[in-house]
Amino acid sequence: MVVDFLVAGRVDRVFGLQGGHIQPIWDQLGQRGVRIIDVRDEGAAVHMAHAHALLTGQCGIALVTAGPGVTNCVTAMVNAQLERAPVLLIGGCAPRPQDDLGPLQGVAHTEILQPVTRWSRTLRVADNVLRDLDKAMTTAFGDGNAPGPVFVEIPTDVLRERVHPNLVLDEYLWPYEPRLIPPEPSGIQRAAELISGAKRPLVVTGRGAMRAGGALAQFLDKTGAVYLDTQESRGLIPPDHPAMVGAMRGRAMQEADLVIVVGRKLDYQLGYGSPAVFPRSRFIRIADCVEELRDNRRGEVEIFASPARALEDLARAAIERHSRIDKAWTEDLRRGHVQRAERYAAALKSAPAGKDGHMHPNRIFAALQETLEPDAITIADGGDILSFARMGLSPGTYLDSGAFGCLGVGVPYGIAAALACPGRQVVVISGDGAFGINAMEIDTAKRHDAKAVFVIANNAAWNIERLDQEMNYGGRVVGTTLQYSDYSMMAKAFGLHAERVTDPARLRPALTQAFKNAPALLDVVVTRDALSSDAGKGLGWVPDHQALTAWDEAESRRRSQ
Structure with a gap:
């Protein structure tokens, strides 16, 4: 039944490492023609599932045995959570009759993984396994929450049970279809007013915007805002797009008067959104999950919506308004970006x-x-x-x-x-x-x-x-x-x-x-x-307030004024 669920969800490969506790699932995967990518360490299986998810848009599936098989995955699950990667980790679990007797590899898997997953459960009732797997998969995809990893363990005796066909409901085998969250019109109107009044608007994106590349390009074209990608969103728009000013990142952040953050936390890589790093900025936050909508800096407008839908509506609203863009500023940033990029490319060879x-x-x-x-x-x-x-x-x-x-x-x-x-x-x-x-x-x-x-x-x-x-x-x-x-x-x-x-x-x-x-x-x-850029900027030194020494010094000045 577990394999029925995976096949119905269009899963064509599973990353894992064999063990006795998961043998019933492993055997059925082989019989049903689902490709098993067997690895040398369980953490690597989760990393592979993570990358597979980000590259294909599918849920990455990892399958590991009990005890060390599960605990070896903790670091990779934390990484998947921070990266918003939809990963389903299925772990082995000792048979129920051996509960509390000291069974082989019997540890509190769900409690260990609870803090680093979106959902962590033991599936103890065979009749409910399909329902619970459906809940796990939709949670991993971000139905009502940010996407991220989930963990389920199934005791081996449960895996061996037979379930009456009348209890196998077809609806639990339906493939997941993502929900599109429309923005509230009032939020779009207020955001459009801020954007039309801004002279130096800057857009910053993260993982939450990765399905919104076309809408983002349209928004940038219509508004004239400049753009910075992050580690999470490289390649979202072409590198030669006229809004791209990545090589002028520090100056853009210092001088922007409005920052539109799309699907991205304001974490250490963005100076926590601090006024020390963004001294002139107001913020608009756009995200489809609350944790990316209001961390560290609140937005004057906070739009809870699918980023693509929000950007499309904002682009349409921008056409109706007169722009106050400081074109000299945007052109200077763009010129500086191109010149720096060309100099750097030439310097690589020598x-x-x-x-x-x-x-x-x-x-x-x-x-x-x-x-x-x-x-x-x-x-x-x-x-x-x-x-x-x-x-x-x-x-x-x-x-x-x-x-x-x-x-x-x-x-x-x-x-x-x-x-x-x-x-x-x-x-x-x-x-x-x-x-x-x-x-x-x-x-x-x-x-x-x-x-x-x-x-x-x-x-x-x-x-x-x-x-x-x-x-x-x-x-x-x-x-x-x-x-x-x-x-x-x-x-x-x-x-x-x-x-x-x-x-x-x-x-x-x-x-x-x-x-x-x-x-x-x-x-x-x-x-x-x-000397790398990160080493030169002090990333490895772990300053007190900010990740980089220049930002930390600016933060210290702000705190002492």
Whole structure:
């Protein structure tokens, strides 16, 4: 019956790791032709389900056994929650007659996962399993709440029970259909008045806006507002759209007089919306869930609606009003954005080697710019390298470690992406530290023929932390250096095409060969001397009030005035 529910919901693959407690489900999946992507660690299964969900719009399904099988998933479930990823994790559970007797792998799974999921339940009554799975799936998709991960466990004896056909109601097998929430007309009118009166409007988007790209582009065209994406919304509009001013992010945030936040929390990446970071701004908040509507800064107008519907209505309302846009400001921001982006792109090819003689990590991105196809899926994983990747990768279909800073997602995300989108290039750029967390999943990539290319920027260090020690702790470098291990040898042991690259001139041909022979891994030796943007801005230093030192200093000034 569990598999009936998944098949009815158009689930064609499940990510998991086998165990006795889930054997009845596992066996039925195989019999029914549902593809099982068996992994080497349960957390990786949830990461794969997460990426599959974001790339396909489906609910990602992970299946794991009891005890350590479930607890190994906690970090990945937190990451999925922060990323609004619809994931259904099905866990094994000891048979009911063994309750409180000390059964094998009998721990309080639901209590452990309750704080990091949208819903966490034990399905103890076989007759109600379909109803409860329907509740779990709709909750994961965000029916009445933000999308996010849910957890259900089913005792093994319940899995073995038979349910009378009269109790199997067809309505619990209907595929989920998302609800469109229309905005209140009064909210649209008040927001339109604010927008028409603004001279320097700025739009910022997050994950909640990812299905609203067309409506967003129309709104930007009609209003003349400038636009900033975030980690959650890269590629939502084309990088050459005239509203895009990402390279002028700091100035846009400082000088905007109205900020329209769409489907995005005002978290640390946006300075919590603080007046220290947005000193001149009023806010409009648009979201389809309350937690993205009124955190940290309230909006003068708060529109609870599907973002696409709200933006469409606002674009129509904008046509009817006279705009007061400061065109000199928007044009100056756009010009500055284009100039900075062009300078940065040119500098990638000539980035100097470090004092250790190893190449600058930006040389990787110069080679990728010449190798990637327009519809390529790019994934960045790590600390230091993530900062370079955000600048060096062109916006498109992009995933990374996210607001949680969840290192280790790269290989699992890449596998899920390659399997979900087999006709597209998939490349994972990972630091060597981050790669090590789920490195064994390259075996999964090989076994399931997931044609991703894994590029390891190998600087033999946890480099943001090492630089913090160098700069702020008297040069006492402790526990932040690794070996220049040859990860290509590891990959070859699992049967992947692999190469170690130490010469920048070899990068482009190596990438070309890697894409032809994927799954593949390139171990690229890079310098520790390169200072990333995040390291330079103090992200690894953990200031008191804000994530970045400049914002923290501004916050301290605001608090002392």
